[in-house]
Amino acid sequence: MRTASVFMGLTLAATVLTSASAQTSYPMITHVHPVAVQRGKTTEVAVDGQMNFLGVYKALFEGTGITAEIVPQVPPKVVPPQKPVLRSVKLKLTVAADAALGVRDFRVAAPMGVSSVGQLLIVDDPVVVEAGDNNTREKANPIALPCVVCGRIEAAEDVDFFKLRAEAGQTLTFEVLCARLQDRIHDLQKHADPMLTLYDADGRELAANDDYYFADPLLSYTIQKTGDYYIQVRDSKYDGDPRWVYALIATPRPCAAHVFPIAGNPGQALDVEPVGSAALLQAKVPFKVPDSLGIGQFQLDVKGMKTNPTTFIVSRLPQVLEVEPNDTPEQATRVTIPCGINGRIGTRRDLDHFVFTATKGKAIRFEVKARRFGTVLNSSLDSFIDVMTPKGDVLASNDDAFGKDSALVFTPPADGDYVLRIRDLNSKGGPTFVYYIEADWALPDYSLRVDCDKAMIGPGSSAAWYVQATRRNGFTGPIKVEVKGLPKGVTVNALTIPATMNEGLLVLTAAPDAPLDAVNVALEGSAAAMINGKEETLVRPVTPIQEIYLPGGGRGRFEVNLQTVSVTEPSDILKVEVKPQVIVLKPGQEARIDVTIQRRADFDKGVSLDILLRHLEQPFANPLPPGVTIEAGKSKTLLGGGTQGHIVIKAAPGAAPIENVPICVLAHVSVNFVVKVSYASPAILLTIEK
Numbered sequence: 195m196r197t198a199s200v201f202m203g204l205t206l207a208a209t210v211l212t213s214a215s216a217q218t219s220y221p222m223i224t225h226v227h228p229v230a231v232q233r234g235k236t237t238e239v240a241v242d243g244q245m246n247f248l249g250v251y252k253a254l255f256e257g258t259g260i261t262a263e264i265v266p267q268v269p270p271k272v273v274p275p276q277k278p279v280l281r282s283v284k285l286k287l288t289v290a291a292d293a294a295l296g297v298r299d300f301r302v303a304a305p306m307g308v309s310s311v312g313q314l315l316i317v318d319d320p321v322v323v324e325a326g327d328n329n330t331r332e333k334a335n336p337i338a339l340p341c342v343v344c345g346r347i348e349a350a351e352d353v354d355f356f357k358l359r360a361e362a363g364q365t366l367t368f369e370v371l372c373a374r375l376q377d378r379i380h381d382l383q384k385h386a387d388p389m390l391t392l393y394d395a396d397g398r399e400l401a402a403n404d405d406y407y408f409a410d411p412l413l414s415y416t417i418q419k420t421g422d423y424y425i426q427v428r429d430s431k432y433d434g435d436p437r438w439v440y441a442l443i444a445t446p447r448p449c450a451a452h453v454f455p456i457a458g459n460p461g462q463a464l465d466v467e468p469v470g471s472a473a474l475l476q477a478k479v480p481f482k483v484p485d486s487l488g489i490g491q492f493q494l495d496v497k498g499m500k501t502n503p504t505t506f507i508v509s510r511l512p513q514v515l516e517v518e519p520n521d522t523p524e525q526a527t528r529v530t531i532p533c534g535i536n537g538r539i540g541t542r543r544d545l546d547h548f549v550f551t552a553t554k555g556k557a558i559r560f561e562v563k564a565r566r567f568g569t570v571l572n573s574s575l576d577s578f579i580d581v582m583t584p585k586g587d588v589l590a591s592n593d594d595a596f597g598k599d600s601a602l603v604f605t606p607p608a609d610g611d612y613v614l615r616i617r618d619l620n621s622k623g624g625p626t627f628v629y630y631i632e633a634d635w636a637l638p639d640y641s642l643r644v645d646c647d648k649a650m651i652g653p654g655s656s657a658a659w660y661v662q663a664t665r666r667n668g669f670t671g672p673i674k675v676e677v678k679g680l681p682k683g684v685t686v687n688a689l690t691i692p693a694t695m696n697e698g699l700l701v702l703t704a705a706p707d708a709p710l711d712a713v714n715v716a717l718e719g720s721a722a723a724m725i726n727g728k729e730e731t732l733v734r735p736v737t738p739i740q741e742i743y744l745p746g747g748g749r750g751r752f753e754v755n756l757q758t759v760s761v762t763e764p765s766d767i768l769k770v771e772v773k774p775q776v777i778v779l780k781p782g783q784e785a786r787i788d789v790t791i792q793r794r795a796d797f798d799k800g801v802s803l804d805i806l807l808r809h810l811e812q813p814f815a816n817p818l819p820p821g822v823t824i825e826a827g828k829s830k831t832l833l834g835g836g837t838q839g840h841i842v843i844k845a846a847p848g849a850a851p852i853e854n855v856p857i858c859v860l861a862h863v864s865v866n867f868v869v870k871v872s873y874a875s876p877a878i879l880l881t882i883e884k
């Protein structure tokens with residue numbers, strides 16, 4: 195049944211206590227309070243949002259080490275046929291003592307569907323919750339460091355003061371996680387821009403910070419005089435919203451906001467330079483690189499104290515460090531491809547050059563990993579890269595390929611030396627402008643995303659996921675996609691994205707007796723590719739993308755870390771039936787798909803049909819093979835309150851042969867003028883003959 199949906203309008207606020215009997219949607223999380231939970235403890239948190247949280251029976255988390263008990267809910271009394279609605283659920287969270295620190299995605303599951311993604315912060319220090327009116331220094335909430343304060347910038351003009359005692363010589367660090375917890379919230383139209391200010395006992399401002407990690411602030415300050423101090427959290431424009439929760443980390447422990455170098459080989463013993471207050475204690479810190487490949491966050495040991503988890507990249511590529519001065523092509527640091535380059539745009543207008551020897555026609559891929567919104571790559575650098583001749587003639591350039599990070603593929607026109615240059619787009623620089631560049635052969639490869647991140651399937655019904663492939667460096671082969679860990683009673687069609695297509699459809703179907711449940715699943719692609727003359731199997735994960743509301747009603751898409759399947763109670767549309775389920779066309783031929791929807795007895799609202807996933811006429815996914823289109827004039831897609839429709843598809847005279855491409859019919863129900871819920875038919879296998 196439901197997959198796509200989104201686009202909350204303000205109209206939802208009008209239906210606070212009751213909903214119409216039909217037009218089912220899923221719970222949409224907007225915020226969690228308190229948003230931080232201490233590991234090794236059990237904590238009760240409130241999860242709030244839109245639509246209906248009544249009957250939530252389970253919570254699902256990214257990673258391991260968190261379990262949840264649902265605190266029993268008390269449904270409000272309503273007059274039938276109205277149904278009770280709750281906008282909140284309380285969870286009793288138990289976090290294992292060895293659970294990974296940091297931000298985690300999670301969801302809750304209700305009988306009618308699984309929620310959009312919410313985020314929680316796992317911390318080591320005691321959590322305290324903002325209390326009462328703390329809008330002035332006089333009314334500040336007392337806190338004892340180290341701690342994590344969970345509060346809210348709940349209204350315009352809200353300022354939150356916290357009072358603390360500090361000793362002369364202590365270096366304190368304060369960090370807020372607030373804006374970073376809002377990026378992937380489905381329908382939070384207005385986002386916070388928090389800032390921090392530190393005051394002494396007399397109200398003199400000692401330090402302030404607005405944007406350190408994207409819009410979130412961080413500041414460290416060395417106390418000169420033992421006494422009372424005040425830390426203030428507010429929005430930089432004095433705005434506020436009850437959904438703007440934050441975690442204020444307040445600690446006398448050393449801070450490593452970044453490290454240099456930012457990458458190393460598994461198991462390597464490195465001396466890294468912390469950027470932050472940890473550098474006051476120890477300029478170079480021994481660090482054993484973990485074995486887990488990829489981008490992670492790890493704590494440093496500084497003089498017997500642990501820092502915050504800081505971002506580090508583990509790679510098998512040989513690692514090199516920039517050597518200053520390298521501000522001109524003549525001073526370039528020599529590197530050998532393939533390698534990982536570690537550097538820093540250390541000052542304003544700094545340029546870093548790297549010279550390498552290349553072979554005519556042997557393509558090289560450069561990818562910067564420094565700053566990507568919505569991830570832990572949080573360097574200050576907005577990279578810009580050029581590949582040049584040793585004389586400085588620019589041959590290729592890139593600014594933004596992955597968020598603010600640059601990437602390009604360079605095919606050398608002749609044997610010889612070439613120079614890679616990296617700089618900040620705005621000529622800024624400083625200790626926090628660390629970067630890593632993957633410099634590797636441009637080998638055939640691909641990546642996969644899936645729209646969307648959750649499936650909600652009624653008994654006997656189906657839901658659709660659209661897998662989208664990006665092919666790189668000449669990879670043209672078919673890609674097999676599999677779903678691992680489906681719940682009991684749920685099946686999915688086989689999918690191999692053909693060589694001539696870049697997308698494919700997965701239809702998940704629940705058996706009529708499938709039990710109510712929700713589980714996280716993993717999608718994986720595998721494909722054969724010729725790598726240096728040898729056939730290899732490339733296995734790649736599929737990144738879930740959640741649709742998010744864009745102001746004005748547009749459909750945004752944001753990468754999340756959870757892919758979830760739920761079996762629900764029967765919804766508005768019980769089933770979308772299609773005939774035929776196998777279609778064979780010759781070029782130039784048409785086929786008519788007859789569609790019958792089974793409505794739940796109390797559901798009489800309008801339904802529309804489609805094969806493409808579209809919003810406001812913009813296509814987001816199209817499972818039809820090349821040359822096959824919908825004949826809109828011959829189709830009946832607006833059913834009103836009816837149950838019968840049809841869609842005519844046509845193969846163009848030049849349509850290439852292709853076998854058994856899965857497509858399906860979506861039945862859309864509008865929840866309001868911006869929220870749409872989609873139900874899917876079983877897969878139809880489409881073949882084009884010669």
Ligand SMILES: [Ca+2]
Pocket residue numbers: 324345346347348352353354
């Ligand atoms: Ca507050």
Ligand SMILES: [Ca+2]
Pocket residue numbers: 387388389404405406408409410411430
């Ligand atoms: Ca800010």
Ligand SMILES: [Ca+2]
Pocket residue numbers: 518519520521544545546547
């Ligand atoms: Ca330089």
Ligand SMILES: [Ca+2]
Pocket residue numbers: 576577578593594597598599600619
């Ligand atoms: Ca850039």
